Amino acid sequence: MAMNEPVLSRLVAGLAAGLIRIVDLTQTLSPDFPQIVLPPEMGQAWPFRIEEASRYDARGPGWYWNNFSCSEHTGTHFDAPIHWISGRHLPDNSTDTIPVRKFVAPACVIDCSRDAAADADFLLTVGHVKTWERRHGRVPPGSWVLMRTDWSKRTDPVAYQNIDETGQHTPGPDSEAVRFLVEERQVLGFGSEAIGTDAGQGFHLKPPYPCHYYMHGSGRFGLQCLTNLDLLPPVGAIIIAAPLKIKEGSGSPLRVLALVAEPATKAGARAASKPKSRKRRAPRTKRR
Amino acid sequence: MTRPLVRPARKNPILRTRLPTLPPGLRSRVALGLTAAAARGRFELQVCRDCATVQYPPREACCACLSRRLDWRIVDDGGELVSETTLRHSHELFFRERMPWRLGLVKLDCGPLAVAHLHGDCAPPPSRVRVRLHLDRAGQAALVALPDKDTLHMADDRQLREMTCDPKFRKVLVTDAKTPLGQALVEAVVAAGADLVWAGHAEPWKKPPGFERLASLAEVSLVPLDLTNSRAVTVLAGEIGGRVDILINTADYHRNFGIAARDGVETARAEMDINYFGLLRLAQEFAPAMRARGADGQSSAVAWVNVLSIFALSNFPPHGTYSASKAAALSLAQCLRAELAPSGVRVINVFPGPIDDDWNQTLPPPKIAPARLAADIIAALRSGAEDVYPGDIAQDWLERWRDNPKALERELAALPHQ
Numbered sequence: 001m002a003m004n005e006p007v008l009s010r011l012v013a014g015l016a017a018g019l020i021r022i023v024d025l026t027q028t029l030s031p032d033f034p035q036i037v038l039p040p041e042m043g044q045a046w047p048f049r050i051e052e053a054s055r056y057d058a059r060g061p062g063w064y065w066n067n068f069s070c071s072e073h074t075g076t077h078f079d080a081p082i083h084w085i086s087g088r089h090l091p092d093n094s095t096d097t098i099p100v101r102k103f104v105a106p107a108c109v110i111d112c113s114r115d116a117a118a119d120a121d122f123l124l125t126v127g128h129v130k131t132w133e134r135r136h137g138r139v140p141p142g143s144w145v146l147m148r149t150d151w152s153k154r155t156d157p158v159a160y161q162n163i164d165e166t167g168q169h170t171p172g173p174d175s176e177a178v179r180f181l182v183e184e185r186q187v188l189g190f191g192s193e194a195i196g197t198d199a200g201q202g203f204h205l206k207p208p209y210p211c212h213y214y215m216h217g218s219g220r221f222g223l224q225c226l227t228n229l230d231l232l233p234p235v236g237a238i239i240i241a242a243p244l245k246i247k248e249g250s251g252s253p254l255r256v257l258a259l260v261a262e263p264a265t266k267a268g269a270r271a272a273s274k275p276k277s278r279k280r281r282a283p284r285t286k287r288r
Numbered sequence: 289m290t291r292p293l294v295r296p297a298r299k300n301p302i303l304r305t306r307l308p309t310l311p312p313g314l315r316s317r318v319a320l321g322l323t324a325a326a327a328r329g330r331f332e333l334q335v336c337r338d339c340a341t342v343q344y345p346p347r348e349a350c351c352a353c354l355s356r357r358l359d360w361r362i363v364d365d366g367g368e369l370v371s372e373t374t375l376r377h378s379h380e381l382f383f384r385e386r387m388p389w390r391l392g393l394v395k396l397d398c399g400p401l402a403v404a405h406l407h408g409d410c411a412p413p414p415s416r417v418r419v420r421l422h423l424d425r426a427g428q429a430a431l432v433a434l435p436d437k438d439t440l441h442m443a444d445d446r447q448l449r450e451m452t453c454d455p456k457f458r459k460v461l462v463t464d465a466k467t468p469l470g471q472a473l474v475e476a477v478v479a480a481g482a483d484l485v486w487a488g489h490a491e492p493w494k495k496p497p498g499f500e501r502l503a504s505l506a507e508v509s510l511v512p513l514d515l516t517n518s519r520a521v522t523v524l525a526g527e528i529g530g531r532v533d534i535l536i537n538t539a540d541y542h543r544n545f546g547i548a549a550r551d552g553v554e555t556a557r558a559e560m561d562i563n564y565f566g567l568l569r570l571a572q573e574f575a576p577a578m579r580a581r582g583a584d585g586q587s588s589a590v591a592w593v594n595v596l597s598i599f600a601l602s603n604f605p606p607h608g609t610y611s612a613s614k615a616a617a618l619s620l621a622q623c624l625r626a627e628l629a630p631s632g633v634r635v636i637n638v639f640p641g642p643i644d645d646d647w648n649q650t651l652p653p654p655k656i657a658p659a660r661l662a663a664d665i666i667a668a669l670r671s672g673a674e675d676v677y678p679g680d681i682a683q684d685w686l687e688r689w690r691d692n693p694k695a696l697e698r699e700l701a702a703l704p705h706q
C-alpha cells in the first residue's frame with residue numbers, strides 16, 4: 001500500500017497537469033447506431049432502444065429517467081470468451097468471472113487506415129504486424145492490439161455497415177494474423193472500429209470468423225465499434241475496458257477509455273492554451 | 289358529370305383549422321346491423337325468414353307479418369330514384385357546414401322505400417340508381433345512391449368524398465415501404481393520385497430488391513422510420529405528423545413458429561415490438577395531429593389503415609406467436625378507432641390471408657399477391673368500408689369464423705404443421 005501510493009499520486013498529478021490525457025474510445029449509445037446484421041431467420045441482437053419513464057411530468061413530476069434495452073453486443077462493446085463456441089468451456093470466460101486486472105491493459109495500435117480506405121475488405125496479415133513491429137517493437141504479451149482503420153469516421157450508417165448483396169464489407173484480420181497474435185504474442189485481445197472484430201466477409205475465411213474463433217478459444221477478448229483510435233499513439237496507451245458484470249454475460253456495451261501520456265513539450269503548450277486544445281480534442285460524436 | 293377535383297390551394301395560415309363535426313350518430317342495437325354490413329362494404333338488409341319481406345329501416349319485427357325472425361342478407365342494390373330534394377337548412381352542424389346537400393327517395397327493387405344521399409351524377413327522377421351502404425364520418429351506416437353506370441370522375445363527387453377516404457390529392461404515410469407489400473402500396477397510392485407519399489424505411493443499410501426504384505418517383509419522399517424506435521417515431525411525427533392525411537401501417541414482423549418450434553421469447557417479442565407496440569407508438573405520436581385535422585378542408589385527415597392478418601381472428605398454430613401479435617394489434621386498433629371516432633378519421637382494418645412473400649413460402653396457395661393486396665387497400669379507401677378481408681383464404685376463414693369460431697379453432701389446430 002505504502003509503495004502504491006506514490007504511483008497513484010503521480011498518476012493523479014499527471015492527469016491534473018495534463019501530462020496524461022484521457023481519450024474516449026466509445027461510440028454514443030443511440031437508437032440510430034447500427035447493429036450487427038444476421039440472416040433474418042436467426043436470433044437477432046437488439047439494437048439500442050430507449051423509452052422515457054418520466055420527464056418532469058405526470059409520470060414523475062420532479063425527475064427525468066429512461067429505460068433502455070440492447071444486446072450484450074450493441075454499440076461499443078466487449079466480447080468475452082464464452083461468446084464463441086470455441087471458448088465455451090474455458091474457466092473464467094464470462095463477463096462476471098474474468099479477473100478484473102485484465103480490464104486495464106496497454107494497447108498497440110496498428111494503423112491500417114490507408115489500406116482500409118483503398119479496400120473495404122482489407123485483411124490484416126502477419127506481414128503487416130511484423131512490419132509494424134520493426135518500427136514500434138514487439139507486441140508485448142497481455143496487451144490489446146487495436147486495428148485502426150478510421151472506419152468510425154463513416155458517420156453515415158449505410159457507409160459504416162457497407163452491405164451489398166454479397167454481405168458486409170469491412171476490414172479485419174486474417175486467420176494467420178489472429179493465430180500469430182494469440183500464439184506468438186500472447187495478446188489480451190483484439191479491437192476494431194468496425195461492427196465486428198472479424199472482417200465483414202469473415203464468414204468465408206478458414207475457420208469462419210477466425211478472430212472470434214481463435215481469440216475466444218484461447219480466452220482472449222474482443223472490442224468492437226471503437227472510435228478515436230487515430231488519437232492514440234502506436235504504443236504506450238493504457239486501455240480501461242471493464243464490461244458490465246452480467247452473470248454469465250457473453251459481452252457488454254461499455255465505456256472504453258485510453259490513458260495517453262502527452263509528449264512533454266506538447267503538454268507544456270497545452271497548459272498554456274487550455275481552452276483551445278480542449279475544444280480540439282472533444283470526442284467526436286456520431287450523428288446517425 | 290362530376291367536375292374533376294382540382295388540387296386544393298395551400299392552406300391559409302391565418303385561418304383557424306375547422307374542428308371536425310359529425311353527422312348525427314347513436315343508433316339502436318338492431319340498426320347497428322346496418323353498420324356491420326357497411327363496415328364490410330356489403331349491401332345487406334334484414335330479410336324475413338317467414339315471408340321473405342325485405343326490411344328498411346332495420347327493425348325488431350317484420351313489417352309485413354310481425355315475425356321476429358329477421359336475417360341480415362345481401363340484397364339487390366338496384367332501385368328507382370322516385371324524387372329528390374336539396375337540403376338548404378339543417379340544425380345539424382355537420383350538414384350546415386356542407387350545404388347544399390342532395391337527398392333522394394329510392395324505391396329499392398327488393399322492396400323498401402329509402403332516403404339516400406344522392407350522388408351528383410344521378411339523373412333527375414325517375415331514373416335508375418345503385419344503392420350502396422357507406423360508413424359516414426360518424427362511423428354510421430348511410431345509404432348512398434350512385435348513378436346506374438359509372439361516370440367520369442365519379443369518385444370526386446363532393447358528397448361522396450365526405451364518406452370515402454380517397455387518396456387523390458392527399459398526403460400518405462406508408463410506414464414500411466421496404467417489404468413487397470410496402471413497395472406495391474407506395475406505387476398504388478401514387479397511381480391513385482396522392483399528392484405526396486412518405487415511404488418509411490428502417491435500417492437503411494439493408495436494401496431489398498426493388499426499393500431504390502421508389503425513390504425515383506416524384507411523389508415519393510423516403511423517411512427513416514423504425515417502429516421499434518420510439519424516438520424515431522416521435523421525431524418523424526414532429527416533422528410530418530401535421531400533414532399526414534392517410535396513414536397506412538404496413539410494418540410487420542412475421543416469423544413462422546408456434547410455441548414448441550422456437551426456444552425462448554425473442555422472436556415473439558420482436559413480433560410484438562413491431563406489430564403491437566409499433567402500432568401503439570405510431571398511434572401515440574401521429575393520431576393527435578390527425579384527430580385535429582379531421583375537417584381540414586378538401587384534403588383533411590381521413591384514414592388510418594392497419595394491415596393486420598386473418599390470423600388475428602383465430603390463431604393459426606404454425607404461425608402461432610405471429611397470430612397472437614396480430615390479435616393484440618386488432619384489439620389495439622379497436623381502441624384507436626374509438627379514440628379517432630370523434631374526429632371522423634376512419635380506422636380501416638385489413639385482414640389479408642397469407643401474403644405471397646418469404647415468410648409464407650411453404651404455405652400452399654392460394655396466397656394473395658402484394659400488388660393485389662395493395663389494390664384492395666386502395667379500393668377500401670375509396671369505399672365506405674372499415675373492415676376488409678382480401679383474398680380467398682381471408683374470405684373463407686371469415687365466413688367460417690362468423691359461422692362458428694370454435695369450429696374454426698379446431699379446424700386450424702388440425703391442419704398439418706410445417
Ligand SMILES: [Zn+2]
Nearest residue numbers: 336339350353
Ligand atoms: Zn315477415
